[in-house]
Amino acid sequence: MSQENKAPAPEPSSQAKRALLEQFARVAKALAHPNRLELLEFLAQGERTVESLARAAGLSVANASQHLQQLKQAGLVASRRAGQHVRYRLADDDVVALLAALREVARRHLAEVDRIVEAYLAARDTLEPVPASDLLERIRRGEVTVLDVRPPEEYAAGHLPGAVNIPLEELERRLGELPRDREVVAYCRGPYCVLAWEAAGRLRERGIPARRLEGGLPEWRLAGLPVEVEKEGAGQG
């Protein structure tokens, strides 16, 4: 109808453009399911087997395997066989950066995110988190106790320098392990990982000054800050 007096060809719209957009969409598609995002969050803590990931995410093994393969085909994760197990890991730290960008856009432009944080997370801990840039210096001065509330498997794969590992469910029982005269900074998997919010809240209820780290271990590592890894052969899996 009106094509004649408009630009004749819409755009060069080259084959290349289309092909590239399809590749970018392929990556985005891999991110476009909550189960896969959760798997990526676990993988950002360190290498894990399919079974371990399935259990952690509450998925059947077959289902987890399929999701992992989609992630793999999108270049987001890599895998290697280790004996009977296949161990998956993030392809690269740039995946952590991509996830951070995704969360940031969601946080800033979806009111729903604020609502959820307010309703569920802020109920446990309303204090502002500690920026990673501040924390390293305070660790070196011995001013803080760093508390890693993730499961031991994830702690073993890498944690903040000098961090104490007390999974959330053992926190009350093992309060004695925390020095009383220093502030506690708790962290877990990422900025929205509920474990750290909950831990900080529970500690302060008991009179222990505690705050969350801003972000989790993957973000710390992405920022180039130092990470401690347990010795190999610690019988972790």
Add this chain to the structure above:
Amino acid sequence: MSQENKAPAPEPSSQAKRALLEQFARVAKALAHPNRLELLEFLAQGERTVESLARAAGLSVANASQHLQQLKQAGLVASRRAGQHVRYRLADDDVVALLAALREVARRHLAEVDRIVEAYLAARDTLEPVPASDLLERIRRGEVTVLDVRPPEEYAAGHLPGAVNIPLEELERRLGELPRDREVVAYCRGPYCVLAWEAAGRLRERGIPARRLEGGLPEWRLAGLPVEVEKEGAGQG
């Protein structure tokens, strides 16, 4: 079977976690289609009407409108009514950052991307692009001619300081507008926008020293570098 000697509950797996992952997936889902990625690339150049976007992307208006609404619900774009038209724009520069992270992961981990660039884009221009950080200084010293090969509509919405606007299809005809004694740096919409690759290649075929800018206008703007905007009321549709 083996549930008894493993962790009893897979994870806290709180309602909040699930709800947040669904929000993040919502954003990723909006990115997970090549047509929407293309619309975002156009929108990253500046505000545009539905009809203009549909034409540029080669979509029906109804189809473009639907995609734009998905982008809007994911918080990636915003819209306002301007007379008869509805004008869409990126919600924020953090969307440009997200797109950059997405492209970066695809480029580094999908061999297909390299293959496409080699086959289609590198055929036009094999030289390394000019980093944005270098270019600004050279612009100020008057050492380069900056060439914007996008359509006038996009140029008008914002362009590099002092850039000359010659759309690709007019390039041969308007070669005389380019000073002969300075290097030309061409740019268009982004790092994979074929216009700049093509322009640099054609200019060098004619003996004019020319290279591409690394990235396009949106990336330049995201880096906080200065952008010139045409005066309002320039009759730009």
Add this chain to the structure above:
DNA sequence: GCGACATTCAAGCAATCGATTGAACAAATG
């Protein structure tokens, strides 16, 4: 208010996706 235009809505259909199930494959163990 009435037409003209721009955009959105709603219905329908093909194609794709996600989860389940059971079988197939691979590596270690006896």
Add this chain to the structure above:
DNA sequence: CATTTGTTCAATCGATTGCTTGAATGTCGC
């Protein structure tokens, strides 16, 4: 070599997505 354990494959089904078509809504110029 047979068994066990861990992972992937293949088939299936319901749900969602993407595009088209035609109608409805909203805004401008008269």
